[in-house]
Amino acid sequence: MEYPSNLRYTKDHEWIKTEGNIATVGITDFAQHELGDIVFVDIDTKGKPLSANDIFGTVEAVKTVSDLYLPVSGTIIEVNALLEGSPESVNQDPYGNGWMIKMEIDNPAELDSLLDAAAYTQLIGA
């Protein structure tokens, strides 16, 4: 499994990639593998001001359901429309087509408290 070094990670298995004050968020390869076949990504928090660690949605796999936690404070500006019809994209391409949201970040300094790839791989014992 891959954990790109240009991403930051949460202990809840989300990844975040930033470009300026806009960030893209998804779940890690480890997370999609643990969940198994993903059948529904439910995110209805677009436009709401959220804090770091807030639940911004849920991901439903055949067998299990898991909450999604926002890595840093901010506002969701876009939900990946591809996931409406093709939730399996999260399994197939978790860092690419399987991204979940784009958000505006309130405070870039919060990124410093997230895990880097080395710390995340250590967390999951990979």
Next chain:
Amino acid sequence: MKNTPFTEKHIALGAKMAAFAGYNMPISYTGINEEHHCVRNNAGVFDVSHMGEFMLKGENALDLIQRVTTNDASKLTDGKAQYSCLPNNEGGIVDDLLVYCVEQNKTYMLVVNASNIEKDWNWISSHNTKGVEMHNISAHTALLAVQGPKATEYLQQLTDMDITNLKYYTFAKGKFAGIDNVLVSATGYTGAGGVEIYFEDKDGASDKIWEEIFRVGTPHGMKPIGLAARDTLRLEKGFCLYGNDIDDTTSPIEAGLSWITKFTKDFTNRNHIEAQKKDGVSKKLVGIELLDRGIPRHGHTIQNNDGKEIGVVTSGTQSPTLNKAIGLAYVASEHAAIGSEINIMIRDKAIKAKVVGLPFVA
């Protein structure tokens, strides 16, 4: 945690493992959907050796079975099996089970859920007032379910028993894959066709049978399948799962198990259950299909359009065959008619659903 004779094979094959009923069991190998389709369309192999098996022997064996189960085991002749359940005295179900007639009036095998082995053994023993010889052979009995429309076609070459033409809910006993005394039964929990294979775990029999099954099946795409796909397969057929859809508090009538509840004989709590059948019950187990996006899960409550609670989901999943969210649920009887519109409460949202007929997948 206990192992089955095949636990090490599952781990070596890279299965995702988890504790189930005290056993270290494979949940999935390559992915639930892929495994599910493999069984529905071709054939797959489940290790279900965690299930419990009791042998009941002697002239009073049938009498004991008749008193503790709801179905009429006197109809069973040699080589026939039936689905049944053990009712308790409080209107609920101790367990659901299969009753195998090995030799009519003399020898029967009961196959029970792994999580209920001790409970069932104690329950049946407490009713054994006429000296029936009982053996709990669970610990040394291996069970592989080879399920799917192609299963018997592949396996036939491993035995002289005619397993291709074995009728549903019948079984044969004989030599299989070079091992004697193997019981091959045209049953299963997937509704996909195929057989269940029972044998004693001794002298390398488990290794031999596993290897032979895959030797003949693998070239045709037969795969090992985990318990997660077993659950989606059974749910598509509307089969009850003990602990989810039926338990110590649900009656056979509420659960839609009238068809295995025969008032032609006496059994535990018969009068109460017969009254339920005659007078009706206040809740019923029904199939549900979601009309809005979401997946129903065990424990989700159900409301009517006025926001009144009218039921609870007992099982739910995204059906891999239908690609729809389906489930089983108890609803108040006035909402149990096919087509009734109900709302499943998922994360504080009311998701529209309707009652549908079972099975979901014919």
